[in-house]
Amino acid sequence: MLKNIPTIISPELLKILAEMGHSDYLVIADGNFPAESIGKDSKVVRMDGHNVSEILEAILKLYPLDTYVDFPVILMEKVKGDVVETPIWDEYKKIVKKYDNRGRECFTNIDRFDFYEKAKKAYCIIATSEKALYANILLQKGVI
Helix, strand or coil: CCCCCCCCCCHHHHHHHHHCCCCCEEEEECCCCCHHHHCCCCEEEEECCCCHHHHHHHHHCCCCECCCCCCCEEEECCCCCCCCCCHHHHHHHHHHHHHCCCHHHHEEEECHHHHHHHHHCCCEEEEECCCCCCCCEEEEECCC
16 A cells, blocks of 8 residues: 555556656546547546546546646537536536646636547546536646
């Protein structure tokens, strides 16, 4: 065991986070995200039984966001005409603000298919059991 590592972070995920370099992408995906098909050229870590917010919180304790880009946090935009509420985005913004003083300014939303294309280039996709819709989040790693 190690000190100060959130218990939700498995040894496998800890190794992956340590391997990642500046500007690499990490996706924390909701339960509807096609993690295995999108991530066939990436590492896919299953974290069934967990939600995105708790994983985001744990990762940001270890992982800096990129300060050399305007938006190191990317959310999947709602499909035009979809009226679903996305309160989880506010949760994400509160969590990010605890670890990055830019807070809400770190965020942008992109089209669903553009999100998929970026996710295909991710170093790792974490597949969760998150039930909230549009709960996928892409993080761009910064430097220590």
